[in-house]
Amino acid sequence: MADPTPRNYLTESASIIRNHPEMSQSVQESSRSFDQRRADAYDQVDSQAWRTWAKAVKTHTLSNLDRYLEEAEAHLIQNGVHVHWAEDGQEAFTVLESVVAAHGVKRAVKAKSMLTEELGLNRFLEGLGVGIRETDLGEYIIQLLGEGPSHIVAPAIHRSLTDCQALFHRELGTPLDADPDQLAAAARAALREEFLSADLGVSGGNFLVAETGTLALVENEGNIRLSTSLPRVHVAFVGIEKLIPRLEDLSGFLQLVARAATGQPIGTFVSLIQGPRKADEPDGPEEVHVVLVDNGRSRLLAEEAAWEALRCIRCGACLNVCPVFRQTGGHAYGWAYSGPIGAILAPGLLGLEAAMPLPYASTLCGACADVCPVEIPIPDLILLWRERAVRDGLVPRAERFAMRVFGQAAKRPGLFSASGGLLRKVPLDFGSKALPVLSAWTETRGSLPRSPRLFRDLWKDGIK
Numbered sequence: 001m002a003d004p005t006p007r008n009y010l011t012e013s014a015s016i017i018r019n020h021p022e023m024s025q026s027v028q029e030s031s032r033s034f035d036q037r038r039a040d041a042y043d044q045v046d047s048q049a050w051r052t053w054a055k056a057v058k059t060h061t062l063s064n065l066d067r068y069l070e071e072a073e074a075h076l077i078q079n080g081v082h083v084h085w086a087e088d089g090q091e092a093f094t095v096l097e098s099v100v101a102a103h104g105v106k107r108a109v110k111a112k113s114m115l116t117e118e119l120g121l122n123r124f125l126e127g128l129g130v131g132i133r134e135t136d137l138g139e140y141i142i143q144l145l146g147e148g149p150s151h152i153v154a155p156a157i158h159r160s161l162t163d164c165q166a167l168f169h170r171e172l173g174t175p176l177d178a179d180p181d182q183l184a185a186a187a188r189a190a191l192r193e194e195f196l197s198a199d200l201g202v203s204g205g206n207f208l209v210a211e212t213g214t215l216a217l218v219e220n221e222g223n224i225r226l227s228t229s230l231p232r233v234h235v236a237f238v239g240i241e242k243l244i245p246r247l248e249d250l251s252g253f254l255q256l257v258a259r260a261a262t263g264q265p266i267g268t269f270v271s272l273i274q275g276p277r278k279a280d281e282p283d284g285p286e287e288v289h290v291v292l293v294d295n296g297r298s299r300l301l302a303e304e305a306a307w308e309a310l311r312c313i314r315c316g317a318c319l320n321v322c323p324v325f326r327q328t329g330g331h332a333y334g335w336a337y338s339g340p341i342g343a344i345l346a347p348g349l350l351g352l353e354a355a356m357p358l359p360y361a362s363t364l365c366g367a368c369a370d371v372c373p374v375e376i377p378i379p380d381l382i383l384l385w386r387e388r389a390v391r392d393g394l395v396p397r398a399e400r401f402a403m404r405v406f407g408q409a410a411k412r413p414g415l416f417s418a419s420g421g422l423l424r425k426v427p428l429d430f431g432s433k434a435l436p437v438l439s440a441w442t443e444t445r446g447s448l449p450r451s452p453r454l455f456r457d458l459w460k461d462g463i464k
């Protein structure tokens with residue numbers, strides 16, 4: 001199978017909608033449920049005050065990122081952590097390869113991390129002959145299925161209970177009608193062996209505190225804690241935008257990310273990693289490495305306005321509320337980050353041409369901005385990338401022509417009114433064949449009931 005790419009977004013999304021309605025249904029049910037829980041959790045606090053505060057802290061940190069990165073590095077080193085800088089995925093892999101060689105690593109366990117998905121780390125480790133096992137339940141499921149994550153927080157959101165029952169029956173021998181608790185128990189038993197035999201634990205990092213060099217990891221299953229404390233060596237890959245200045249900021253972010261992601265007041269497990277095991281401590285790795293990864297982030301930070309996407313704390317709330325994401329889930333986007341945040345991160349990190357047409361995978365309804373805990377103006381950034389796509393000639397010529405014609409008509413009230421009158425004469429009940437240029441729109445939609453009066457006339461009379 002060809003590597004996923006945003007280029008195939010239109011064909012992949014059409015294929016999922018046509019051929020896999022059960023996936024759309026799973027995504028819709030789960031994302032609505034996540035969103036409801038987020039809304040309830042926001043209602044319990046002064047969420048607007050929290051969001052304003054979080055936006056200010058992240059904006060301040062990103063505006064002084066060089067200083068905070070140096071501060072974090074100094075404290076990590078003081079804590080006994082090996083610090084590495086990686087400009088891109090290749091440099092990150094070079095660090096990993098040296099750790100694998102130095103410790104004779106044969107088996108690794110991995111905590112859920114979107115940055116490692118962005119880098120394609122599993123494939124690299126397998127290429128080195130290292131067996132790698134995902135330990136988050138959702139990631140474990142999709143690894144057994146040979147798939148990538150479909151959602152930032154819920155990687156297997158596109159899969160139903162029936163899918164998981166069939167998978168676990170095949171892979172782990174559970175009954176075909178096993179309930180979720182039985183499935184989780186079977187995964188736990190299988191993963192226990194993996195934790196005990198792994199030489200290396202790989203993780204990401206939700207937050208990195210500059211003033212103390214503390215790496216914070218949030219989860220609900222306990223697998224991150226085991227992945228980062230049982231193996232002899234722990235390597236954490238952390239995007240440089242994950243910095244926060246002070247330890248006291250952490251408590252606010254831990255509560256905010258949990259509320260936005262799953263509607264919890266705080267994640268069930270929060271691991272604060274402060275370096276390798278000390279002489280008098282019974283647990284923990286002998287060696288801890290933190291790889292600070294850029295991979296396009298500095299370039300995005302230098303972009304006027306577009307840099308605001310770097311405030312993202314990967315809660316997934318914008319995906320859950322997005323009417324476009326809900327139709328397909330994340331695989332159609334052809335990249336680690338999907339939904340509204342994928343649409344504004346991809347052009348920044350991959351380059352606009354490689355990210356096309358993701359900035360167009362949006363209705364611009366604005367729901368994403370309403371729920372974002374760090375107030376990223378997602379629709380504005382989508383429009384910004386669309387403007388640049390037009391400027392750079394990345395939009396089909398016919399579409400540019402059509403928008404130019406519309407622009408001219410919209411500037412001339414007489415012409416606009418006459419065009420509206422003409423369009424009203426076009427039959428709308430034409431099915432998918434009568435107007436081939438609109439067939440993609442009409443084939444999944446019924447005819448529209450026509451208003452007896454023009455909007456302009458209603459407006460003139462004063463709309464009730």
Ligand code: SF4
Nearest residue numbers: 312313315316318372
């Ligand atoms: S853009 Fe905002 S809502 Fe979306 S994942 Fe990032 S922080 Fe969450």
